[in-house]
Amino acid sequence: MTRLSSRRPGDATLMSADAATFTLRAAQFQLATSGHRAALSRGPAATLAERVRTFFDAGPKGPALLVGALPFDRDADDALYQPERVLSDWPAAVAEPPALAGPARPEPAADGYAGMVSSCVERLHDDTTDLCKAVLARSLRFEAVRAVDPLALAGCLQRDPSVTTYTVPLPVDAGQAPAWLVGASPELLLSRRGLTITSHPLAGSARRSSDPQEDQRVARSLQASAKDLTEHRYVVEAIVEALAPLCSELDAPDVPSLHATETMWHLGTPIVGTLKSPAPSSAELAALLHPTPAVCGTPRESAMALIQSLEPVDRGFYAGAVGWVDAQGDGDWYVAIRCARVQGKDLRLFAGAGIVADSTPALEVEETAAKFMALLTALGIEERATRDRAVAAR
Ligand SMILES: C=C(O[C@H]1C=CC=C(C(=O)O)[C@@H]1O)C(=O)O
Secondary structure, rough: OOOOOOOOOOOOOOEEOOOOOOEOOOOOOOOEOOOOOOOOOOHHHHHEEEEEEHHOOOOOOOOEEEEEEOOOOOOOOOOOEOOOEEOOOOOEOOOOOOEEEOEEEEEHHHHHHHHHHHHHHHHOOOOOHHHHHOEEEEEEEEEEEOOOHHHHHHHHHOOOOOEEEEEEOOOOOOOOOOEEEEEOOOEEEEEEEOEEEEOOEEEEEOOOOOOOOHHHHHHHHHOOOHHHHHHHHHHHOOOOOOHHHHHHEEEOOOOOEEEEEEOOEEEEOOOOEEEOOOOHHHHHHHHHHOOOOOOOOOOOOHHHHHHHHHOOOOOOOOOOEEEEEOOOOOEEEEEEEEEOEEEEEEEEEEEEEOOOOOOOHHHHHHHHHHHHHHHHHHOOOOOOOOHHHHHOOO
């Protein structure tokens, strides 16, 4: 199977996208597939390992590969399928990203989101709850002047070399326009090659500055922020706790390091392990870890209940995971953040922030506004950054 391509997307003999085009482009690894040969039977995270095993055990013809997405909610159905073919040439965008037809429609408005954060902080101070952290998200809805080409949007997101861009077809009802999740994730949930696994959780964030000195000051202050270190620690603890019983070796540094995208600083921890044999597949491991406290919270069940009671929009596949698994169990799964659900002219951008007991509502509004910038910039509204920050924060 040809998965690794040394070709840079955009400079190849180009093919155009079909409604089932899947792309995942990381610094070291690129995968693009076309067509939809067979669907993996749909189901919740708890049954994914078994469904993947059954699929490959049947010895299907075609690429020995499943690609797709896990939704945020472990109980909702995932969307994995076997593609028709693995592309050796990167699929082309057929158009530029279209102009937006009007202003953002926030879901909820900034003051509504600040209110959600206040309710969450109150809950975190309540002695009768076991909640330690919850990640609260909001969205911005836009209409474009014409149908959005997911590959064009991904192409713009690829200007940031630090992220993994993705276009993942999503299930739609009969008769509806095709839908995709399109994004630029900085966060590796789980990668497996043979017995070696890696994960690179992120949590704790600050908006980068265009002034180099100020940018360094922001980075140092993030590294020293007790609130952000706490947010981060919950994520690393959950991942190490889940993986340790499956590994003969597992290494995670005690202190997180800085991880930069074009627009954000994050705290990150590189985790590396060796699986015991027989090793679970990458899909099984992703389903085990997901959703980590980077997108849900601690403990998972209490955080999930709070998210579902406070957020006005169903996350769908935002804050889920996107990736691939092959018949050997190898694969890569990225946390589905910094993304938009795209369907026809409709775009819904998502951003969330981890809330702990000493979070401040206004700062979490600003953090989510900063996280929208990757997508807003890709949509061509960078030049008006000041105004758009206001738009994103509204
Ligand atoms: C939930 C998101 O980011 C997560 C990943 C990195 C840092 C995060 C934070 O600092 O809150 C979030 O946990 C998002 O971008 O929508």
